[in-house]
Amino acid sequence: MKSFTYERATSVQAAAKAAASVQGARFIAGGTNLLDLMKLQIETPTHLIDVNHLGLDRIEETPEGGLRIGALVRNTDLAADKRVRRDYAVLSRALVAGASGQLRNKATTGGNLLQRTRCPYFYDTRMPCNKRQPGSGCGAMQGMSRSLAILGVSDACIAQHPSDMAVAMRLLDSAVDTIDANGATRSIPIADFHLLPGDTPQRETLLKPGEMITAVTLPKPIGGAHVYRKVRDRASYAFALVSVAAVFGKDGTARFAFGGIGAKPWRVAAADAAAKQGPKAVAEAALTGARTTHHNDFKKLLVERTLASLYRQQEARA
Amino acid sequence: MSSDSLTRRSLLQGSAVIATAAPTLSAASATAPSPNSGAKAMMPVELTVNGREVHLQLDPRTSLLDALREHLHLTGTKKGCDHGQCGACTVIVEGRRINSCLTLAVMHDGETVTTIEGLGTPEALHPMQKAFIVHDGYQCGYCTPGQICSAVSVLEEIAAGIPSHVTQDLDDVALSDAELRERMSGNICRCAAYPNIIAAMRDVYGQSGAKGEKA
Numbered sequence: 001m002k003s004f005t006y007e008r009a010t011s012v013q014a015a016a017k018a019a020a021s022v023q024g025a026r027f028i029a030g031g032t033n034l035l036d037l038m039k040l041q042i043e044t045p046t047h048l049i050d051v052n053h054l055g056l057d058r059i060e061e062t063p064e065g066g067l068r069i070g071a072l073v074r075n076t077d078l079a080a081d082k083r084v085r086r087d088y089a090v091l092s093r094a095l096v097a098g099a100s101g102q103l104r105n106k107a108t109t110g111g112n113l114l115q116r117t118r119c120p121y122f123y124d125t126r127m128p129c130n131k132r133q134p135g136s137g138c139g140a141m142q143g144m145s146r147s148l149a150i151l152g153v154s155d156a157c158i159a160q161h162p163s164d165m166a167v168a169m170r171l172l173d174s175a176v177d178t179i180d181a182n183g184a185t186r187s188i189p190i191a192d193f194h195l196l197p198g199d200t201p202q203r204e205t206l207l208k209p210g211e212m213i214t215a216v217t218l219p220k221p222i223g224g225a226h227v228y229r230k231v232r233d234r235a236s237y238a239f240a241l242v243s244v245a246a247v248f249g250k251d252g253t254a255r256f257a258f259g260g261i262g263a264k265p266w267r268v269a270a271a272d273a274a275a276k277q278g279p280k281a282v283a284e285a286a287l288t289g290a291r292t293t294h295h296n297d298f299k300k301l302l303v304e305r306t307l308a309s310l311y312r313q314q315e316a317r318a
Numbered sequence: 319m320s321s322d323s324l325t326r327r328s329l330l331q332g333s334a335v336i337a338t339a340a341p342t343l344s345a346a347s348a349t350a351p352s353p354n355s356g357a358k359a360m361m362p363v364e365l366t367v368n369g370r371e372v373h374l375q376l377d378p379r380t381s382l383l384d385a386l387r388e389h390l391h392l393t394g395t396k397k398g399c400d401h402g403q404c405g406a407c408t409v410i411v412e413g414r415r416i417n418s419c420l421t422l423a424v425m426h427d428g429e430t431v432t433t434i435e436g437l438g439t440p441e442a443l444h445p446m447q448k449a450f451i452v453h454d455g456y457q458c459g460y461c462t463p464g465q466i467c468s469a470v471s472v473l474e475e476i477a478a479g480i481p482s483h484v485t486q487d488l489d490d491v492a493l494s495d496a497e498l499r500e501r502m503s504g505n506i507c508r509c510a511a512y513p514n515i516i517a518a519m520r521d522v523y524g525q526s527g528a529k530g531e532k533a
Contacts, residue, residue, distance in 0.1 A: 100504020
């Protein structure tokens with residue numbers, strides 16, 4: 001690991017200020033992804049700003065009837081929160097589908113949104129990767145691409161977004177609250193928060209240098225039956241090949257978001273609109289524009305079959 | 319290949335050179351400035367480990383795992399993958415199990431850590447340690463300290479009503495083999511002692527007199 005200096009931030013404002021003023025500074029929260037990448041020298045921060053002690057670990061009700069989840073709320077605590085289990089069960093389900101118990105005890109809400117792809121070529125510093133080293137090329141496109149994205153990809157990058165939590169948050173139309181070095185705050189719709197790779201796969205979010213996530217806000221509960229189905233190579237503790245977050249209404253309406261297949265958490269209005277026509281129509285709408293490789297073409301069929309399984313489950317419950 | 323010419327004798331001789339060189343290196347580093355001293359300053363870290371207050375001066379890069387093993391010589395906690403994939407380094411910090419390899423010691427300044435050495439002693443084993451012995455919950459034993467720290471925490475997490483991926487009703491968390499297997503998935507055992515680990519956990523759960531078990 002490259003050496004770095006470390007400070008424990010004493011206020012949110014001071015943390016954002018420090019991040020903007022020190023070249024190569026990074027926030028550290030749970031650290032479960034960042035330290036892993038630092039050991040491999042994929043991330044080489046010069047300065048770490050520990051944001052674990054800023055009081056951002058609370059879940060509060062909003063005046064609009066939703067929930068404001070502090071950026072430092074641990075994945076375990078978010079999944080177990082009584083209000084989340086009751087009103088946003090898809091979020092609880094997505095969280096417990098991810099990682100291991102140990103990691104969920106450490107990983108945070110803000111950090112989970114910022115976790116990096118698990119593309120094997122991003123992780124292997126001997127291989128070209130436009131995300132890790134802009135302009136070096138992409139080893140994945142002609143390589144082992146089985147786990148990688150089929151939606152939102154570009155000629156520069158086909159990395160998948162790894163998060164389960166973010167897929168549920170996308171489904172729930174969450175917003176990401178931030179603060180910058182000048183103390184200015186903004187609320188970014190999660191649909192806009194993650195960027196598609198385009199020509200600049202190294203840019204992954206809308207965040208400006210030094211801008212810090214303070215919370216994720218959930219709008220008021222939407223009711224319905226909440227499900228999160230994750231299909232992966234192992235029954236537990238593995239990233240998704242395909243995951244589907246869904247909320248089914250009593251009137252046959254539904255909304256869907258997808259993980260494992262997109263360069264970012266994937267949701268399209270046309271898929272929701274096709275809900276009453278069944279899983280094949282939903283899959284077709286969701287997969288519009290899909291670009292597959294020889295290795296990951298199977299994901300298209302897997303999306304349809306995962307949806308079919310969810311529909312059958314709903315019918316059985318009705 | 320060059321390894322063709324590598325005889326057992328030359329390999330052993332090579333090792334001997336390395337072995338004798340090692341003390342020289344450490345003796346040198348004890349008197350000469352450490353290679354890192356010019357780069358970044360050491361930082362004070364205070365921890366309560368297994369009930370004992372300790373004061374360390376650490377390079378900020380030091381993982382909690384390395385602080386425990388290399389600085390406090392608590393070698394019960396094991397380094398497996400060093401990337402949070404195997405769970406051998408699992409310890410309990412502020413009452414929660416975490417991967418000690420994926421966190422910096424400086425991030426835990428002022429916090430309380432329990433390792434396998436703090437759960438019990440050979441004379442007074444923790445019930446989970448005893449149960450692992452009774453049920454043969456290991457073969458080589460390398461993953462065992464992590465397994466036991468996780469197992470102790472898993473029973474607490476179930477008692478606290480924290481749901482898992484296999485929990486049917488998010489508001490009704492109860493013990494089952496499926497729950498134990500899912501919750502222990504962050505601890506890999508290459509010897510595959512899994513069924514016996516589950517038996518050990520069930521045994522401890524039974525001793526606790528807890529209710530709400532499901533088949």
